[in-house]
Amino acid sequence: MAKKIPEIPSASLADIAFMLLIFFLVTTTMDVDSGLERRLPQWVDPEQLEDDQQIKERNVFVVLVNRNNDLLVEGEYADIDNLRERAKEFMANPYDEEDLPEKEPQQIPFFGETMVTKGVISLRNDLDTQYGTYIAVQNELVAAINELRDELARERFGKPYDELERDQQNAIRDIYPSRISEAEPKKVE
Amino acid sequence: MSKFRKSGGKELPPISTASLPDIVFMLLFFFMVSTTMREVTYKVDITLPQATELSKLEKKSLVSYIYVGEPKPQFQNKFGVAPRIQLNDQFATVGDIQDYVIAEREARDEAERPQMITSLKVDENTKMGIVSDIKQELRKSAALHINYSSRQRIER
Numbered sequence: 230m231a232k233k234i235p236e237i238p239s240a241s242l243a244d245i246a247f248m249l250l251i252f253f254l255v256t257t258t259m260d261v262d263s264g265l266e267r268r269l270p271q272w273v274d275p276e277q278l279e280d281d282q283q284i285k286e287r288n289v290f291v292v293l294v295n296r297n298n299d300l301l302v303e304g305e306y307a308d309i310d311n312l313r314e315r316a317k318e319f320m321a322n323p324y325d326e327e328d329l330p331e332k333e334p335q336q337i338p339f340f341g342e343t344m345v346t347k348g349v350i351s352l353r354n355d356l357d358t359q360y361g362t363y364i365a366v367q368n369e370l371v372a373a374i375n376e377l378r379d380e381l382a383r384e385r386f387g388k389p390y391d392e393l394e395r396d397q398q399n400a401i402r403d404i405y406p407s408r409i410s411e412a413e414p415k416k417v418e
Numbered sequence: 419m420s421k422f423r424k425s426g427g428k429e430l431p432p433i434s435t436a437s438l439p440d441i442v443f444m445l446l447f448f449f450m451v452s453t454t455m456r457e458v459t460y461k462v463d464i465t466l467p468q469a470t471e472l473s474k475l476e477k478k479s480l481v482s483y484i485y486v487g488e489p490k491p492q493f494q495n496k497f498g499v500a501p502r503i504q505l506n507d508q509f510a511t512v513g514d515i516q517d518y519v520i521a522e523r524e525a526r527d528e529a530e531r532p533q534m535i536t537s538l539k540v541d542e543n544t545k546m547g548i549v550s551d552i553k554q555e556l557r558k559s560a561a562l563h564i565n566y567s568s569r570q571r572i573e574r
Contacts, residue, residue, distance in 0.1 A: 243435065246442035253446065257453035262481070262537060263472040264567035272557040354546050361467040361542030363549070364566055368469040375471055 265367055270410070288330040290319045290350045294366055296357035309365060316373035320348050320405060339385070339400045350409045370409050377405045454478060462487035462504050467542040468571035475565060480534050482522040482561075484515070486548060487541035501544045503552070512548070515555040523561075539567045 292312070293301040300307045302315060322329035330348030337343050350370055354363055375390070378401050382390040386397060393401070464487040475481050485504040489497040493509075503510045505518045523531055536556060540549055556564060 239436075239439065242439040243442055246439050246446055250442055250446040250449065253449045253453070256456060257449065258456050259453050262475040262478075262565075262567060263570070264466075264475070264537065264565040265469050265471060266473045266535075266563075266565050269553060269557050269562040269564060271562070272554075272560065354550075356545065356547035356550065358546040359542065360540050360544040360546060360549055363546055364467040364469055364542070364568055367566070368471055368568075371471045 265364065265371060267367070267371075267409075284349060285331070287328055288347045288349060290316065290330075290348060292350065292352045292366060292370070294352075294354040294358045294362060296355040298359055298362040300366065309369060312366065312369040313373045313376070316350060316370050317377055319350070320346055320374060321377055322346060322348070335403070337400050337403050339397060340404065343404055345404055345406075348408065352409055352411050367409075371407070374405055374407050374409075378402070381405065458483070458485075458504075458507050460485065460490070460504070461493055461507070461509060462489055462502060462541070464539050464541045465543070466539065466567055466569045469566075469568040470571050472568065472570060473565075475535060475537060477533070480526065480530055481537050481565075482519070482534065483537050483539060484518075484552060485539045486544055486552070487539075501541065501548055503548070512551045512555055515552060516559045519556065519559040519561045533563075534561065535563050535565050536561050537565045537567050 291301075291303055295301065300309055300312065302312065307315070319329055322332065325332070330346050332344035332346050334342050335345045337345070352366065352370065379390045381401055381404065382388060382393055382397075385401075386393055390398065390401065462485055464485060486501055487504075488494075488499055489502055489509070497509060503512065503515070505514060510518070519536070523534065526534060538549070538552065553564075556562070
């Protein structure tokens with residue numbers, strides 16, 4: 230009869246596993262990183278910066294945030310709750326109004342020749358603006374464009390924007406481009 | 419001749435602990451899968467701002483972080499209470515950002531460099547002055563893809 234090999238004691242296995250568990254509990258975090266994704270413009274040397282980019286007044290949606298976190302939209306005080314609606318109206322310009330941005334026809338896949346807005350949102354903040362307010366304003370502007378895209382996606386393809394194919398998304402992105410320009414911060418009165 | 423057994427002899431058998439390691443291992447694997455390693459020890463206090471249009475940072479390995487906020491109480495006698503920048507594990511100035519971005523870029527595979535994202539974790543009470551400076555530095559070092567880290571806000 231072969232000699233029986235004694236079993237390895239497994240009583241301490243639980244302790245070892247507990248130790249590992251506690252190590253991972255302490256050194257890891259649960260939170261998923263998420264945030265507002267933006268792209269910064271290319272760096273341009275201030276001396277080479279030409280100031281002659283003439284954009285028509287009606288094509289610019291000016292949002293100013295001053296040091297007291299007040300909003301000035303198109304020259305008048307505004308509330309952040311209305312900002313999204315106004316930005317949407319500006320970018321879409323559904324009734325081709327005179328004071329809202331011009332549109333120019335462009336060939337776009339899936340849509341054919343479509344009128345694309347020339348509107349630009351210009352966001353400018355003071356050096357003393359609070360970061361929280363700045364993010365709130367950015368969020369509203371991004372939300373406005375996202376909502377427009379989503380509405381168009383549902384109308385044309387019957388699906389939310391997120392579920393579309395890549396080239397369908399690109400087509401919609403061409404119609405509603407995310408044009409939020411951030412000038413260098415200045416004193417905002 | 420024990421016709422009568424001693425009273426109290428019927429004790430409950432002890433609960434078997436043979437499955438305890440299995441249970442603990444299950445917990446362990448759950449935590450290993452669902453959590454991520456802490457990147458750094460925070461030296462600044464950060465309360466992230468709230469937003470609704472969030473996108474997740476998909477590839478953790480391609481993200482470099484910049485933290486801005488008030489120094490934690492134990493550093494305040496040395497660094498004051500004005501918001502400071504933290505890169506990796508130490509306090510830094512705006513001038514260090516370009517070097518940091520270059521170092522981060524060098525550490526990545528060449529094919530992955532275009533997809534790199536810089537995540538800005540900034541306290542919501544910080545003034546925009548310091549954030550604008552950081553953005554200018556990032557533009558100078560061509561790290562244009564950024565992510566303003568924020569919490570999910572529940573819409574009313």
